[in-house]
Amino acid sequence: SKTRQALGAEIQATLFETLDEETWERLEEALIMADVGATTTAKVVAQLEAEAESGAVEGGEALTNRLIELLASIARPKDEDAGRIDLRHSPTVIMAVGVNGTGKTTTIGKLSYHLQKELGKSVVLGAADTFRAAATEQLQGWAKRSGCEIVIGPEGSDPGSVAFEAVKKGREMGADIVIIDTAGRLHNQDHLMDELSKIRRVIQKQMPDAPHETLITVDATTGQNGLRQAQLFSQAVPVDGVVLTKLDGTAKGGIALAISAELGLPVKLIGIGETLEDLRPFDADDFAKALLGTAEPAA
Amino acid sequence: VFDALSEKLQATLSDVRGHGTLTEDDIKKAMREIRLALLEADVNFKVVKEFTTTVRERCMGADVMGQLNPGQQVVKIVNEELAALMGGASAGISFSPRPPTVILMAGLQGSGKTTATAKLARHLKEEHNSSVAVAACDVYRPAAVDQLVKVGGQVGATVYEQGTDANPVDIARWALDRAKQDGKDVLIVDTAGRLHVDATLMDELVQIRAAVKPHTILLVVDAMTGQDAVNVAEQFAEAVNFDGVVMSKLDGDARGGAALSVKAVTGKPILFASTGEKLDQFERFHPDRMSQRILGMGDVMSLIEKA
Ligand SMILES: Nc1nc2c(ncn2[C@@H]2O[C@H](COP(=O)(O)OP(=O)(O)OP(=O)(O)O)[C@@H](O)[C@H]2O)c(=O)[nH]1
Ligand SMILES: Nc1nc2c(ncn2[C@@H]2O[C@H](COP(=O)(O)OP(=O)(O)OP(=O)(O)O)[C@@H](O)[C@H]2O)c(=O)[nH]1
Ligand SMILES: [Mg+2]
Ligand SMILES: [Mg+2]
Numbered sequence: 001s002k003t004r005q006a007l008g009a010e011i012q013a014t015l016f017e018t019l020d021e022e023t024w025e026r027l028e029e030a031l032i033m034a035d036v037g038a039t040t041t042a043k044v045v046a047q048l049e050a051e052a053e054s055g056a057v058e059g060g061e062a063l064t065n066r067l068i069e070l071l072a073s074i075a076r077p078k079d080e081d082a083g084r085i086d087l088r089h090s091p092t093v094i095m096a097v098g099v100n101g102t103g104k105t106t107t108i109g110k111l112s113y114h115l116q117k118e119l120g121k122s123v124v125l126g127a128a129d130t131f132r133a134a135a136t137e138q139l140q141g142w143a144k145r146s147g148c149e150i151v152i153g154p155e156g157s158d159p160g161s162v163a164f165e166a167v168k169k170g171r172e173m174g175a176d177i178v179i180i181d182t183a184g185r186l187h188n189q190d191h192l193m194d195e196l197s198k199i200r201r202v203i204q205k206q207m208p209d210a211p212h213e214t215l216i217t218v219d220a221t222t223g224q225n226g227l228r229q230a231q232l233f234s235q236a237v238p239v240d241g242v243v244l245t246k247l248d249g250t251a252k253g254g255i256a257l258a259i260s261a262e263l264g265l266p267v268k269l270i271g272i273g274e275t276l277e278d279l280r281p282f283d284a285d286d287f288a289k290a291l292l293g294t295a296e297p298a299a
Numbered sequence: 300v301f302d303a304l305s306e307k308l309q310a311t312l313s314d315v316r317g318h319g320t321l322t323e324d325d326i327k328k329a330m331r332e333i334r335l336a337l338l339e340a341d342v343n344f345k346v347v348k349e350f351t352t353t354v355r356e357r358c359m360g361a362d363v364m365g366q367l368n369p370g371q372q373v374v375k376i377v378n379e380e381l382a383a384l385m386g387g388a389s390a391g392i393s394f395s396p397r398p399p400t401v402i403l404m405a406g407l408q409g410s411g412k413t414t415a416t417a418k419l420a421r422h423l424k425e426e427h428n429s430s431v432a433v434a435a436c437d438v439y440r441p442a443a444v445d446q447l448v449k450v451g452g453q454v455g456a457t458v459y460e461q462g463t464d465a466n467p468v469d470i471a472r473w474a475l476d477r478a479k480q481d482g483k484d485v486l487i488v489d490t491a492g493r494l495h496v497d498a499t500l501m502d503e504l505v506q507i508r509a510a511v512k513p514h515t516i517l518l519v520v521d522a523m524t525g526q527d528a529v530n531v532a533e534q535f536a537e538a539v540n541f542d543g544v545v546m547s548k549l550d551g552d553a554r555g556g557a558a559l560s561v562k563a564v565t566g567k568p569i570l571f572a573s574t575g576e577k578l579d580q581f582e583r584f585h586p587d588r589m590s591q592r593i594l595g596m597g598d599v600m601s602l603i604e605k606a
Contacts (some may be wrong), residue, residue, distance in 0.1 A: 099523070145441075219409065224525065
């Protein structure tokens with residue numbers, strides 16, 4: 001896919017052949033174009049500039065490597081565990097949240113396939129998007145593909161009760177993992193955000209420490225609004241990590257860097273297509289390199 | 300949440316009121332604020348560059364130099380230039396003299412095509428009393444057909460579907476025949492989401508266009524899109540030369556700079572605004588309101604209208 005090519009395409013060492021005003025401008029341009037945003041971009045450029053000035057890093061290649069290191073360190077989870085999804089609960093309850101159309105249902109489909117078919121775990125899906133037309137049918141399609149169980153409710157019914165029933169079923173079955181799909185919602189719609197907190201509370205009636213993992217899907221094409229999304233979803237429910245979807249396009253997903261820098265929320269998984277196999281663990285180094293993938297070398 | 304650009308400019312330039320005139324340095328400061336505000340609003344980097352150059356030139360001219368309230372003057376220039384970039388009054392759909400009028404929907408995955416298809420069907424029924432049919436040409440995404448059957452049904456459109464075994468190009472052609480037979484005024488063709496760099500699916504879109512010869516092709520663009528919006532729009536324009544844009548999810552709090560970028564690089568007008576998940580949340584696009592929104596001056600007009 002496109003991303004894998006981009007991941008391989010190293011940023012040219014010549015980006016920093018000469019160190020002048022234009023170098024920093026080009027770097028800034030590359031980061032802005034990747035949707036990193038002005039604030040985080042300014043921080044990165046300032047730090048690199050300072051290091052270059054102090055003589056800590058010398059030469060184009062060293063500076064390029066340092067830049068990638070710097071970007072990767074921002075994207076990298078603070079400790080190793082923070083980047084993982086802990087599957088040791090029985091069952092482990094995972095909830096997917098996010099703005100409309102960002103890829104929640106598809107990510108759940110891919111994840112359930114990976115867990116059920118590749119890792120041999122037993123998975124139950126909960127179709128708690130009872131709002132959008134045919135959202136349940138869509139998740140059923142994925143359940144069929146990955147061969148896992150699914151709990152559904154009638155369209156328009158209470159999403160909390162579907163989530164509750166799914167966790168209940170998971171416990172009764174002795175399933176390893178329960179994954180709850182939720183309806184897409186805009187973070188600035190308070191009543192919809194309240195509904196999300198409520199779904200969580202209802203799940204906790206079944207299992208007080210659940211959901212063990214709440215993932216927010218962020219579309220890689222998203223601009224600066226992605227930061228608000230992550231912020232406000234985190235206020236409604238404790239979010240543990242980001243799934244950065246649609247990285248198979250030309251968008252770099254730089255907003256994930258801003259989310260990591262500003263909110264300390266790690267990216268855990270990436271989506272690179274629409275098929276069952278298009279889910280990957282997040283790799284901060286590859287991501288950092290790809291961010292600069294199209295940066296033109298400085299003249 | 301966001302500081303309005305106008306406030307920032309007033310603040311940046313207020314200290315010059317004392318001596319009454321703007322210096323080059325003041326203008327430089329103002330341009331920095333404008334640049335940041337536009338980038339924060341996700342206007343494309345290159346579009347921002349050109350824009351600030353234009354505004355700077357006007358500010359350096361007689362317009363602002365020596366004016367009493369330079370902050371306001373600069374805001375006024377920025378507004379005018381933004382409005383000019385966004386384009387004039389919003390146009391509607393043009394109908395074919397020989398019905399059915401065929402409208403083809405296209406766009407990235409999850410941008411809001413299927414929802415917009417139903418909304419547009421409803422809009423045309425309400426505003427133009429048209430009899431509308433929709434065609435289900437997304438055979439890939441699980442339950443995409445079911446979704447269109449449901450939302451199409453909710454707005455009283457006839458839904459032409461052949462499940463997921465047929466080829467989208469054949470379905471589109473067949474749907475057009477049926478629309479003719481059934482004497483429909485309008486046929487709206489919903490398509491699968493596709494990446495602008497996916498050669499196979501882009502070619503499929505070209506083939507669907509050849510099969511139904513649409514009078515209007517609409518690109519559905521998510522208002523939250525960032526810098527990549529220009530790549531997407533350029534590639535779709537190159538492949539199918541779409542006629543206009545539907546901006547979706549404008550009920551969010553994104554500034555929507557993508558609207559400006561798409562208009563600036565393709566010259567295609569933004570025709571409709573999709574403003575919610577309910578099927579009546581769809582309206583003509585207002586370019587002037589959009590420039591206000593991008594600058595963070597509040598969607599005053601919309602609020603006034605709603606009151
Ligand atoms: N190219 C690409 N498309 C994706 C990816 N992930 C999801 N999609 C597509 O994006 C569209 C939206 O995905 P969904 O899974 O329905 O998104 P959602 O967040 O569940 O949407 P709502 O429930 O309507 O809010 C579908 O067409 C998916 O096939 C990805 O990683 N790459
Ligand atoms: N809040 C809000 N949600 C919208 C709007 N338009 C569409 N949506 C939601 O966005 C999600 C995706 O919309 P769809 O119409 O399925 O998008 P699509 O482009 O057909 O998606 P694919 O066919 O998977 O590519 C759904 O959850 C819709 O309800 C809008 O204007 N506002
Ligand atoms: Mg969904
Ligand atoms: Mg669709």
